[in-house]
Amino acid sequence: MFKVFRSIGYAVEGIWYGVSTQRNMKIHLTVAPIVLILGAIVSLKWVEWCIIILVIAAVMSLELVNTAIEALVDIESPQYQPLAKIAKDVAAGAVLLMAIGSVCIGSIIIVPKLWELLF
Numbered sequence: 001m002f003k004v005f006r007s008i009g010y011a012v013e014g015i016w017y018g019v020s021t022q023r024n025m026k027i028h029l030t031v032a033p034i035v036l037i038l039g040a041i042v043s044l045k046w047v048e049w050c051i052i053i054l055v056i057a058a059v060m061s062l063e064l065v066n067t068a069i070e071a072l073v074d075i076e077s078p079q080y081q082p083l084a085k086i087a088k089d090v091a092a093g094a095v096l097l098m099a100i101g102s103v104c105i106g107s108i109i110i111v112p113k114l115w116e117l118l119f
Contacts, residue, residue, distance in 0.1 A: 018064045024095070025063050032056045035106055042113035052109060055102040062098050066091040 018025045039052055069091040077084035 014064065014068075018067050022063060022067055025060065025067075028056075028060050028063060028099075032060075035110070038110050038114060042110055042117055044109065044113075048109050051105060055098075055105050059095070059098050059102050062095045066095045 019029060035052060035056065039049065044052065070088055073084045073087050
C-alpha cells in the first residue's frame with residue numbers, strides 16, 4: 001500500500017511541476033473553473049457534466065504529456081535537431097487540437113443554455 005501512496009505522490013509532483021512551470025497549464029487552470037461555474041449557472045445535466053469534466057481532464061493531461069515530451073527531448077537533444085523540433089511541435093499540436101476541440105464542445109453544450117438563460 002505504501003508503494004501506491006508513493007506513486008500518487010510522484011504523480012502529484014508531476015502535476016505540480018506542470019502547474020508551476022507551464023504557462024499554458026496556468027491558462028487551463030484559469031479557464032476550467034470559469035467553465036465549471038458557467039456549467040453550474042446553466043444547470044448542466046449529469047451527462048453534460050461528464051463530458052465537460054472529461055474534456056477538461058483531457059486538455060490538462062495532454063499538456064502534462066507535452067511537458068514530459070519536451071523534457072525528454074531536451075535531455076536527448078540539447079542542441080537544435082530537426083527531429084527534436086518535430087517531436088516538440090507535434091506534442092504541442094496535440095494539445096492545441098484538444099484545446100480547440102474543448103472550446104467547441106463547451107460552446108455546443110454551454111452557450112445555447114447560457115443564451116436561453118440570458119435572453
